[in-house]
Amino acid sequence: MKRKIDYKQVRQLREENKRLQVLLHLAENLQAHLDLNQLLFTTMREVAKILNADRCTVFLLDEEKHELWSIVAMGIGKGKEIRFPAEKGIAGHVATTGEILNIPDAYKDSRFNPEIDKKTGYLTRNMLTMPLKNREGIIIGVFQVLNKEGGPFTSKDEELLAAISQITATTVENSLLYEEQVHSLNSFVETLSATLDTRDYITAGHSRRVTMYTLALCEQMQMTDTSCEELRFAGLLHDIGKLGIPEAVLFKAGKLTQEEYETIKRHPAVTRQILGSIHFPRKMKNVPEIASTHHEKINGRGYPDGLKIEQIPLGGRMLALADVFDALTSRRQYRDRESIEKVWETIEKENGQTFDPEVFKIFLEIPVNKLISILEYDQRDRLDHDELGKLVAVPFKDILSIKKSPPEKLTKKHQTSLAIFDKYYLRNY
Amino acid sequence: MKRKIDYKQVRQLREENKRLQVLLHLAENLQAHLDLNQLLFTTMREVAKILNADRCTVFLLDEEKHELWSIVAMGIGKGKEIRFPAEKGIAGHVATTGEILNIPDAYKDSRFNPEIDKKTGYLTRNMLTMPLKNREGIIIGVFQVLNKEGGPFTSKDEELLAAISQITATTVENSLLYEEQVHSLNSFVETLSATLDTRDYITAGHSRRVTMYTLALCEQMQMTDTSCEELRFAGLLHDIGKLGIPEAVLFKAGKLTQEEYETIKRHPAVTRQILGSIHFPRKMKNVPEIASTHHEKINGRGYPDGLKIEQIPLGGRMLALADVFDALTSRRQYRDRESIEKVWETIEKENGQTFDPEVFKIFLEIPVNKLISILEYDQRDRLDHDELGKLVAVPFKDILSIKKSPPEKLTKKHQTSLAIFDKYYLRNY
Numbered sequence: 001m002k003r004k005i006d007y008k009q010v011r012q013l014r015e016e017n018k019r020l021q022v023l024l025h026l027a028e029n030l031q032a033h034l035d036l037n038q039l040l041f042t043t044m045r046e047v048a049k050i051l052n053a054d055r056c057t058v059f060l061l062d063e064e065k066h067e068l069w070s071i072v073a074m075g076i077g078k079g080k081e082i083r084f085p086a087e088k089g090i091a092g093h094v095a096t097t098g099e100i101l102n103i104p105d106a107y108k109d110s111r112f113n114p115e116i117d118k119k120t121g122y123l124t125r126n127m128l129t130m131p132l133k134n135r136e137g138i139i140i141g142v143f144q145v146l147n148k149e150g151g152p153f154t155s156k157d158e159e160l161l162a163a164i165s166q167i168t169a170t171t172v173e174n175s176l177l178y179e180e181q182v183h184s185l186n187s188f189v190e191t192l193s194a195t196l197d198t199r200d201y202i203t204a205g206h207s208r209r210v211t212m213y214t215l216a217l218c219e220q221m222q223m224t225d226t227s228c229e230e231l232r233f234a235g236l237l238h239d240i241g242k243l244g245i246p247e248a249v250l251f252k253a254g255k256l257t258q259e260e261y262e263t264i265k266r267h268p269a270v271t272r273q274i275l276g277s278i279h280f281p282r283k284m285k286n287v288p289e290i291a292s293t294h295h296e297k298i299n300g301r302g303y304p305d306g307l308k309i310e311q312i313p314l315g316g317r318m319l320a321l322a323d324v325f326d327a328l329t330s331r332r333q334y335r336d337r338e339s340i341e342k343v344w345e346t347i348e349k350e351n352g353q354t355f356d357p358e359v360f361k362i363f364l365e366i367p368v369n370k371l372i373s374i375l376e377y378d379q380r381d382r383l384d385h386d387e388l389g390k391l392v393a394v395p396f397k398d399i400l401s402i403k404k405s406p407p408e409k410l411t412k413k414h415q416t417s418l419a420i421f422d423k424y425y426l427r428n429y
Numbered sequence: 430m431k432r433k434i435d436y437k438q439v440r441q442l443r444e445e446n447k448r449l450q451v452l453l454h455l456a457e458n459l460q461a462h463l464d465l466n467q468l469l470f471t472t473m474r475e476v477a478k479i480l481n482a483d484r485c486t487v488f489l490l491d492e493e494k495h496e497l498w499s500i501v502a503m504g505i506g507k508g509k510e511i512r513f514p515a516e517k518g519i520a521g522h523v524a525t526t527g528e529i530l531n532i533p534d535a536y537k538d539s540r541f542n543p544e545i546d547k548k549t550g551y552l553t554r555n556m557l558t559m560p561l562k563n564r565e566g567i568i569i570g571v572f573q574v575l576n577k578e579g580g581p582f583t584s585k586d587e588e589l590l591a592a593i594s595q596i597t598a599t600t601v602e603n604s605l606l607y608e609e610q611v612h613s614l615n616s617f618v619e620t621l622s623a624t625l626d627t628r629d630y631i632t633a634g635h636s637r638r639v640t641m642y643t644l645a646l647c648e649q650m651q652m653t654d655t656s657c658e659e660l661r662f663a664g665l666l667h668d669i670g671k672l673g674i675p676e677a678v679l680f681k682a683g684k685l686t687q688e689e690y691e692t693i694k695r696h697p698a699v700t701r702q703i704l705g706s707i708h709f710p711r712k713m714k715n716v717p718e719i720a721s722t723h724h725e726k727i728n729g730r731g732y733p734d735g736l737k738i739e740q741i742p743l744g745g746r747m748l749a750l751a752d753v754f755d756a757l758t759s760r761r762q763y764r765d766r767e768s769i770e771k772v773w774e775t776i777e778k779e780n781g782q783t784f785d786p787e788v789f790k791i792f793l794e795i796p797v798n799k800l801i802s803i804l805e806y807d808q809r810d811r812l813d814h815d816e817l818g819k820l821v822a823v824p825f826k827d828i829l830s831i832k833k834s835p836p837e838k839l840t841k842k843h844q845t846s847l848a849i850f851d852k853y854y855l856r857n858y
Contacts, residue, residue, distance in 0.1 A: 006435040006436070006439060007435070009439055010435060010438055010439060010442065013439065013442035013443065013446060014442065016446055017442060017445055017446055017449065020446065020449035020450060020453055021449060023453050024449055024452050024453045024456060027453060027456040027457065027460070027596075028456065028595065028596060028599065031456070031460050031596075031599050031600060031603065032564055032599055034603050034606055034607070135461055166457065167456075167457060167460075170457065170460050170461055171460060174460065174463050174603060174607070177463055177607065177710075178463070178603070178606065178607050178610065180708075180710045180711060181607065181610035181611055181614060181710060182610055183708050184614050184707065184708055184709055184710050184713075185610060185613050185614045185617065187706065187707045187708040188614065188617055188618070188707050189617070190706075191703060191706040191707050192621065194706075195672055195673070195703055196672070199672065199673075243624055243625070243628065244624070244628075246676065247675065247676040247677070248676070248677070274620060274624055277616065277619075277620040277623075278613065278616045278617050278620050279609075279612050279613055279616040280613055281606075281609045281610060281613050282609060284613075
């Protein structure tokens, strides 16, 4: 008798141990992700495994829109967002009432909404659905586990999922708070940049386009996401120092005096000063330096510091070319856009003087469809993306060499590329 | 024999069970805090309890300064920061080498730095010190547990602390990343506000002071930290819409034409438009509305929307008074600061028309020392805070009534208060 009890105890303790280990492992695993998508993917994958189920979905409540939403974790459409009214289907029922629903056969339950199955081609059999409650007991979403192997979910499964739900709710809330902050900072930078861009109608949209050219270079160079993000901020903010230059000088229509020109030349130093007062996240720590070196020249004759090539951060060298390319291809006060041959000729003259030859070379590799969509960003709703798609494999340098070739030597394909480029570049659309 | 084994097994399983429960509980507990200070306090308190020790400290590595730092969790100086060179003492040794140090008698160990004991009056006996490593195995800090009850730490304690250390490292890193983002957004708002403030030397420092008056009202009203934070952002950004007004109009020295005046009056609407494009964190969601209603009047004759008292958010009504008070007490182009009696007379005339009588009443309760330190914020390094401290219990209304009393009726205390107020208000210092 005694021995029997001991065995039972041992078994129970072992089970409990396993349960705790699983939960602890999950807690450690989940808290490693602050990025919401990563966190949701990990949660859904791990929880399906733990409950021996085929699929697990975390739906989050979007209070503003009164919708439940999630991202597809597996199969076709992975990464896509799913959204539906917050009271619809089983998940909606649970989100509204806070009840736990353990349904052995979904298609026999009138609350089940078979639409998602229809869309995804999945066949739901049994399902366990539970509210995701935060520490204050507020429902922030719904946990749904589908198709347990070997039959319906047990009350033990319910208990386990309840414990999991608590861990998940907290990590999800942390992640949402973090993303909210990231999103805020980002939208602040974007909005400020756009606001400053619109102050001068002649250069309207300048910072945005400079940023896009720079990101096109990034992509061509296969830089890391972090570096691209840093460059994006630097691009959006490179002219923030113009806030320190009087508009009377900045927007003067006629010729500038030497003194006025010197005043304008102060703007990158002011950019450095302003951005230097901001505590950027560590991975963005070079934003002030990159942004404030966009008027340096690799021969050391730029400003504000007259740095030479190796002293200028790569990002600054990228911005320098993007900045001039945008200036030369923007419509100016009294004239239209200069021809692309002339624009590039001007830039080529400065290659090795103002511009880093490496950056120069990479710029020539940017696909033309991308270049057009930046050049014509203010007309973005009017672009024909199917047509531009034909230029996806045409690097910028090809257009330049086509332009130089005698017309009779052009292939049909060349002619098409050129026609599309000219149509958009010359704004005949 | 069999039974004996079972008992041993049961005991081991129970112990393991307890260990897992403790770790899981800790993980859940720690991940509830994104705020770094709260997280550190909770960690130190919980871990001391778990290890049956008197004290636990988490030191974090400040890579930039190459220092270890922590905050005092208990006893005298709670909340204070401790900092020392990253290689100093036992903690420094562990941070540098990554070794685990289990020291049964601290004062017999030459690596022990008794200075902190000397400063705090604490007596360290035994200590267990362990590196805090993140998922990539990088040391981000040090865990130190002191004075285990009933003697030195065991190898079991070491194992437990190692598991705890892993959980802690991740939560600390999340918290650091979160705080970094909060800090970034905040410094961005502060810097932008200060930059815009300096554009016009006549109103230099305006947004900063308006924010400070508004926060003084907040404090008087004992508003929540969250509401104060929202108002702080609204105050710092209330004039951001001036970015949309040409400087030629904005800074015009002479009298404005009707048309120019109408142009300037557009600025709160532009503020709303700019701030409306920013995704503020949820708890700050009213920033655009508050910031853009600072020129509304409770009688409905303000702009841009002619809202009436109950339609204007409280924050907007607070900003309105703060805004005018700063305008009236700032030195203007050709003249000195107006007398405080005249300033308040002007405001009083608008009480119930422009200004909310509730806000008006509360403004009169602001302690005068606080008012002076805002009025004279641009001279903040020159203020005598001991002297100003004498006005800590004197509300603003007292100064106004003292000013109205015949001099012979003033008590000694009144005379002192008045003298100090006048000295700073009239800038005779």
